[in-house]
Amino acid sequence: MSITLKDVAELAGVSRSAVSRTFTEGASVSEKTRRKVVKAADELGYRPNALASSLTTGRTKLIGLVANNFHNPYFLEVFDLFTRGLQDRGLRPLLVNLSQQTDPVNSVNLLRQYSVDGVIVASSTLSPEFARAFRDAGVPVVHSFGRFASAPHVHVVGIDNVECGRMAARTLIERGYRRIAFLGGPETATSTQDRIAGFVQVAERAPGVEVSHSFASAYSFDAGRVEMTKLLMTEPAEAYFCGDDVVAIGAQSAIRSAGLRVPEDIGLIGLNDMEMARWENIDLTTIRQPAPQIIDSSIDLVAAMLEDPRRYPEARLFPCEIMERGSLRPLP
Amino acid sequence: MSITLKDVAELAGVSRSAVSRTFTEGASVSEKTRRKVVKAADELGYRPNALASSLTTGRTKLIGLVANNFHNPYFLEVFDLFTRGLQDRGLRPLLVNLSQQTDPVNSVNLLRQYSVDGVIVASSTLSPEFARAFRDAGVPVVHSFGRFASAPHVHVVGIDNVECGRMAARTLIERGYRRIAFLGGPETATSTQDRIAGFVQVAERAPGVEVSHSFASAYSFDAGRVEMTKLLMTEPAEAYFCGDDVVAIGAQSAIRSAGLRVPEDIGLIGLNDMEMARWENIDLTTIRQPAPQIIDSSIDLVAAMLEDPRRYPEARLFPCEIMERGSLRPLP
DNA sequence: CTGATTTTTGCAACCGGTTGCAATTAAACT
DNA sequence: AGTTTAATTGCAACCGGTTGCAAAAATCAG
Numbered sequence: 001m002s003i004t005l006k007d008v009a010e011l012a013g014v015s016r017s018a019v020s021r022t023f024t025e026g027a028s029v030s031e032k033t034r035r036k037v038v039k040a041a042d043e044l045g046y047r048p049n050a051l052a053s054s055l056t057t058g059r060t061k062l063i064g065l066v067a068n069n070f071h072n073p074y075f076l077e078v079f080d081l082f083t084r085g086l087q088d089r090g091l092r093p094l095l096v097n098l099s100q101q102t103d104p105v106n107s108v109n110l111l112r113q114y115s116v117d118g119v120i121v122a123s124s125t126l127s128p129e130f131a132r133a134f135r136d137a138g139v140p141v142v143h144s145f146g147r148f149a150s151a152p153h154v155h156v157v158g159i160d161n162v163e164c165g166r167m168a169a170r171t172l173i174e175r176g177y178r179r180i181a182f183l184g185g186p187e188t189a190t191s192t193q194d195r196i197a198g199f200v201q202v203a204e205r206a207p208g209v210e211v212s213h214s215f216a217s218a219y220s221f222d223a224g225r226v227e228m229t230k231l232l233m234t235e236p237a238e239a240y241f242c243g244d245d246v247v248a249i250g251a252q253s254a255i256r257s258a259g260l261r262v263p264e265d266i267g268l269i270g271l272n273d274m275e276m277a278r279w280e281n282i283d284l285t286t287i288r289q290p291a292p293q294i295i296d297s298s299i300d301l302v303a304a305m306l307e308d309p310r311r312y313p314e315a316r317l318f319p320c321e322i323m324e325r326g327s328l329r330p331l332p
Numbered sequence: 333m334s335i336t337l338k339d340v341a342e343l344a345g346v347s348r349s350a351v352s353r354t355f356t357e358g359a360s361v362s363e364k365t366r367r368k369v370v371k372a373a374d375e376l377g378y379r380p381n382a383l384a385s386s387l388t389t390g391r392t393k394l395i396g397l398v399a400n401n402f403h404n405p406y407f408l409e410v411f412d413l414f415t416r417g418l419q420d421r422g423l424r425p426l427l428v429n430l431s432q433q434t435d436p437v438n439s440v441n442l443l444r445q446y447s448v449d450g451v452i453v454a455s456s457t458l459s460p461e462f463a464r465a466f467r468d469a470g471v472p473v474v475h476s477f478g479r480f481a482s483a484p485h486v487h488v489v490g491i492d493n494v495e496c497g498r499m500a501a502r503t504l505i506e507r508g509y510r511r512i513a514f515l516g517g518p519e520t521a522t523s524t525q526d527r528i529a530g531f532v533q534v535a536e537r538a539p540g541v542e543v544s545h546s547f548a549s550a551y552s553f554d555a556g557r558v559e560m561t562k563l564l565m566t567e568p569a570e571a572y573f574c575g576d577d578v579v580a581i582g583a584q585s586a587i588r589s590a591g592l593r594v595p596e597d598i599g600l601i602g603l604n605d606m607e608m609a610r611w612e613n614i615d616l617t618t619i620r621q622p623a624p625q626i627i628d629s630s631i632d633l634v635a636a637m638l639e640d641p642r643r644y645p646e647a648r649l650f651p652c653e654i655m656e657r658g659s660l661r662p663l664p
Numbered sequence: 665c666t667g668a669t670t671t672t673t674g675c676a677a678c679c680g681g682t683t684g685c686a687a688t689t690a691a692a693c694t
Numbered sequence: 695a696g697t698t699t700a701a702t703t704g705c706a707a708c709c710g711g712t713t714g715c716a717a718a719a720a721t722c723a724g
Contacts, residue, residue, distance in 0.1 A: 002444075002470075004710055015674045020712060027713090030672055030720090050445040051383045051392065052710035055679040060383065062446075065427070070412035071607070073405040080402035083429035092446065095397070095425045097415035112334075113382040114394075114424065138334075221611055253613040275403070279553055281585040281613075336680055347704045352682060359683090362690090362702060384680035387709040 003046045012040035023048050054115065063091045063302060064111040064119040064139075068098035068126060072219050072246050074274040078122060078145075081295040089303060091117075098126070104133035112137055118302040120144055124191035125219065128153070140305035144298040147190035148315050155305070156315045157298045159289050161191050164320055165198025167287060168241035168269055171322055173206050176332050177239040177267060182213040183227060183251060185243030189219075192243060195271070199241055212237060216247050224250025232258050239267030239328065245274045245286055252282065252327065268327040271320075283326040290318045335378045344372035355380050386447065395423045395634060396443040396451035396471075400430035400458055404551050404578050406606040410454060413627040421635060423449075430458070436465035444469055450634040452476055456523035457551065460485070472637035476630040479522035480647050487637070488647045489630045493523050496619050496652055497530025500573035500601055503654055505538050508664050509571040509599060514545040515559060515583060517575030521551075524575060527603070531573055544569060548579050556582025564590050571599030571660065577606045577618055584614065584659065600659040603652075615658040622650045 009016045014033055021027035022037040029037075040046075054060040063086055069075045086093050094116060096107050111119055111134075118140035121131045124147075131154040134141035146156040165182075172180045182199045184192040196213055203211035214231065216223035224247035228240075232254065242248035248270035255266050262268055270277060273288035297316050305311050341348045346365055353359035354369040361369075372378075386392040395418055401407045418425050426448060428439050443451055443466075450472040453463045456479075463486040466473035478488040497514075504512045514531045516524040528545055535543035546563065548555035556579035560572075564586065574580035580602035587598050594600055602609060605620035629648050637643050 002710095006710080016711080017674060017713080018672090020710095021673090024712080028672060033672080047441055047445050049447060049710055051447055052387055052679090053712070055384055055387070055681090055710080056712040058679085062426075070408055070415075073408055073608075076402055076405055076408040076411075079408075079411070079427075080429065080431065083402075083427050084431065087429060092442075093427045094394075095411075095415050095427045097412065097419060099412065099416065109379055110424075113379050115381060115383055221608075225612065249611075253611060257612055276405075276553075279581075279585060280557065280589055334680095338680080348681080349683080349704060350702090352680095353703090356682080360702060365702080381680055384709090385682070387680080387711085388682040390709085 002049075003044045004049075005046075007044055008037065008040045008046045011044065012036045058115075059306070060115050060117055061091050062094050062114060062116045064096055064107075064114075064116040065093040066096045066098060066107060066111075066119060066121045066123070066126075066130075068123050069219065070097060070099055072244070073276060074245065074272050075122075077274060078291060078295065081292055082120065082122065082299070085295055085299045089299060091299075091303070098123075104130045108133050108137050108139070112139065117306050118142070120298055120302055121146070122298075124158070125186060125189040127188075128190070131156075138309075140302060140309055142298045142302045142305075144294060145191070147194065148317055150315075152313045152315045155301050155311075155313050157294050157301060158317060159294070159320050160317045161194030162198035162201075164271060164287050165195040165200075165241070166202045167198075167320065167322065168195075168271070169199045169202035169206075169211075171269060171328070172239045172241065172267065173203070173209055174331060175239075175267070175329055177237075178208055179210045179212075179237045179239075181211065181231075181237035181240050183224070183231070183240045183242045183247065184213065184215040185219045185223075185247060186217060187215045195241075195243070210237075216243055216250070219244050219246055221246050221250040221253070224248065225254045227251070228254035229258075232260075236266060239263075239269070242268060242270050245270035245272040245277050245284060248284055248286070248327070249276065249282055252284070262327050263329045267329060270327075273323050277323070277325065285325045285327045286323050287320045288323045289320055293318050334381075335376045336381070337378075339376055340369060340372045340378045343376065344368045390447075391638070392447050392449055393423050394426050394446060394448045396428055396439075396446075396448040397425040398428045398430060398439060398443075398451060398453045398455070398458075398462075400455050401551065402429060402431055404576070405608060406576070406578060406604050407454075409607060410623060410627065413624055414452065414454065414631070417627055417631045421631060423631070423635070430455075436462045440465050440469050440471070444471065449638050450474070452630055452634055453478070454630075456490070457518060457521040459520075460522070463488075470641075472634055472641055474630045474634045474637075476626060477523070479526065480649055482647075484645045484647045487633050487643075487645050489626050489633060490649060491621050491626070491652050492649045493526030494530035494533075496603060497527040497532075497573070498534045499530075499619060499652065499654065500527070500603070501531045501534035501538070501543075503601060503660070504571045504573065504599065505535070505541055506663060507571075507599070507661055509569075510540055511542045511544075511569045511571075513543065513563075513569035513572050515556070515563070515572045515574045515579060516545065516547045517551040517555075517579060518549060519547045527573070527575070542569075548575055548582070551576050551578055553578050553582040553585070555579065557586045559583070560586035561590075564592075568598060571595075571601070574600060574602050577602035577604040577609050577616060580616055580618070580659070581608065581614055584616070594659050595661045599661060601654075602659075605655050609655070609657065617657045617659045618655050619652045620655045621652055625650050
C-alpha cells in the first residue's frame with residue numbers, strides 16, 4: 001500500500017540498510033549510493049515511517065500535551081505557542097483534554113501506550129500529583145504554569161504566584177484603595193492558594209487596609225460574573241485582585257450591569273495579560289505573565305530531558321510585570 | 333526498559349501469541365489462559381505498545397487535527413469538542429498548527445510519516461486544495477467548516493454559508509434596516525465569499541434596500557475593530573452582518589468607542605454564536621452554527637472512512653438559526 | 665604494486681507486536 | 695470408547711524500520 005524501505009532499496013539497487021542510512025543523520029553512506037537512493041526515493045515519493053523507526057530507536061518525537069482548561073480563551077494563546085514551539089523543534093503535540101476526568105492514571109496509560117517521548121502538563125488547576133504520575137511512570141514531564149516548590153518532584157515552569165499576589169496588593173494600596181479584596185479562581189487550584197497568600201501577606205501589614213476574599217468556581221467569565229454579582233449584593237470592596245483576566249472580565253461585566261463603573265466605583269486588576277485585556281472595551285489593568293518565555297522554556301526543558309531523563313527536577317520562574325491600563329484609578 | 337509481550341508471556345508461561353490475543357478484541361483465547369495472562373500483565377503493569385501493533389494492523393488511531401486559527405476564541409470551543417469527541421471514540425488528536433505556513437505539502441508529509449489514520453482539517457479559511465492534498469496522498473480526510481460543493485472532492489461538514497448570508501439579510505430587512513452592509517472576514521476565505529453572495533442576493537431583491545460591503549483582514553477582534561473604525565469615518569450603514577462573532581465584537585468595540593450605541597445607532601449581527609456572544613456586556617445577536625453537531629458528524633465521518641476509505645465524498649450541512657439578543661433593534 | 669587502514673556495504677537479528685497455518689486439545693456425537 | 699468437529703495454542707513469518715558486525719571496496723603508505 002504505502003512505499004517502504006524495501007521498494008526504494010530495490011529500485012535503487014542497494015540494500016535496505018543503505019536506504020535506512022541515507023535517511024539517518026550521521027550514518028556512513030558514500031555520496032554515490034546516497035544519490036542513487038535519494039533519486040529512487042523521490043521517484044516513489046518515499047517517506048520513512050516515523051513509528052516503525054521509533055520501535056528501534058525508542059524515540060517517537062511525540063509529546064503529550066495535557067490540558068484541562070478549554071473554556072479560558074487565554075489557553076488558546078497558550079496552545080498556539082505550544083504547538084508552534086514544538087513544531088519548530090521537530091516535535092509533535094499529542095493533545096489530551098482532561099476536562100471531564102480527573103484520574104491521572106488513564107492519561108498516563110494512554111500516553112504510555114503511544115510511547116510519547118515526554119509530557120507537558122499545561123495547567124495551573126491540576127494538582128502536582130498529576131505531573132508526578134508521569135514521572136513515576138518514567139515519562140519525562142514538565143508542569144507548565146504549575147506550583148513552585150523549593151524541592152520540586154518534577155520540573156515546574158511558571159511564575160511566582162505568591163509574589164504576584166504581593167504585587168497586586170501593593171499596586172492597589174499605592175493607588176489609595178483601602179478596602180481591597182481577592183476574587184480568586186477555584187479554591188483548590190494551587191495558583192489561587194499562592195496568589196491569595198501573597199496578597200493577604202502584604203495587605204495585612206499595610207496600616208489602615210482592610211482585606212477580604214472570595215472565590216469564583218472556575219477560571220471563567222461566568223464564574224467571575226456570578227461571584228461579583230453576589231459580592232455586589234452587600235458592601236463590595238473598593239478594588240479587586242481577580243484570579244485571572246477572564247474572571248476579571250466577568251467581574252467587570254457584573255459591575256457594569258449593576259450600573260457601576262470601572263474604575264470609578266470599583267477597581268479591577270487581573271492576571272495573565274491575555275489578548276482580550278487589551279481590547280479597547282475591556283481595557284484591563286493586569287499582571288502580565290510571560291507566556292512565550294514560560295512555554296519556550298517548558299519545551300526546552302522537556303527536550304533536554306529526552307537527552308538526560310534523570311535530570312534533576314528544576315523550578316523555573318519568570319518575572320511578571322504590571323500592565324497599566326484603565327481598570328484601576330491612577331497613582332495619586 | 334519497558335514491559336513487553338515477551339515478559340508477560342514468560343511470567344504467564346504461555347506463548348507471545350496468547351498474550352497478544354488476550355489483548356485483541358475477538359481473538360480466540362480460552363478463559364483459563366486469559367486469566368493467567370491478565371494476572372501476569374497486571375503484576376508487571378504491562379501496556380501494549382500501540383505503535384508497534386499499528387505496524388501490523390495498519391491502524392494507529394491517530395487523527396491529524398489541522399487548524400490555522402489560533403486567534404479566534406471560537407476555536408477553543410471547537411478544539412474542546414474535537415478533542416473530547418475523538419477521545420470518546422478511542423482516537424487521539426495529533427495537532428498541527430498551520431498559522432505560519434501555507435504549504436500543504438509539509439503537513440501532508442508530516443502526518444503521513446506518523447501514519448495517521450485520518451485527518452480533520454478544521455478551518456474555514458484554508459482553501460479546499462488543502463484537504464485535497466490529503467486525499468491525493470490517500471489519507472482519509474474531512475474538511476470541517478469547509479465549503480459546500482455539490483460534487484465535493486473530499487468530505488465536507490459545515491453549514492450553508494450562502495444561506496446564512498441570506499438569513500442575515502432577511503433578518504436585517506425584517507427589522508426595518510434599509511442601508512445594510514456585509515463586514516466580512518478575509519476576502520480569500522470561502523466562507524466569506526459564500527456569505528456575501530447570499531447576503532447580496534437577498535438584499536438586491538429587496539425594494540428600497542441599499543447594500544454595501546467591506547472585509548476585515550482576519551477573523552479577529554482587531555481586524556473587525558480596525559475595519560469598523562474605517563467605516564465610521566464616512567457614512568456608515570444602519571446595520572452590519574459581520575464575518576463572524578469575533579469580528580462583530582471588534583466592530584462593536586469600535587462603534588462604542590466612537591460614542592455610538594449598539595443597536596440604537598448601528599445594528600450588528602454575527603455568526604457562530606460563540607460563548608462570548610452570550611456575555612452580558614457583549615450580548616450579540618448572531619447566527620448560531622451548530623458546532624457540536626458539525627464536529628460530531630466530522631468525527632463520525634472520518635471514523636467511517638477508516639472502515640471504507642473509498643467512501644464516496646459527501647457534503648453534510650447543518651441548519652443554522654438566529655440567536656436573538658441585543659445587538660439588533662426588535663422586530664417592528 | 666603490495667599490504668595496512670579506513671570507509672562503505674549487506675547480512676541478519678532485533679524492536680514489540682500480529683496473524684495464517686498446522687498441530688494440539690477439548691467438546692460433541694454415535 | 696471411538697470419531698468427528700470445534701476451539702485453542704504455538705510456531706514462524708511479517709509489519710517497516712535500525713544497527714552490530716564482518717566482509718568488501720576504496721584509500722593511503724611505502
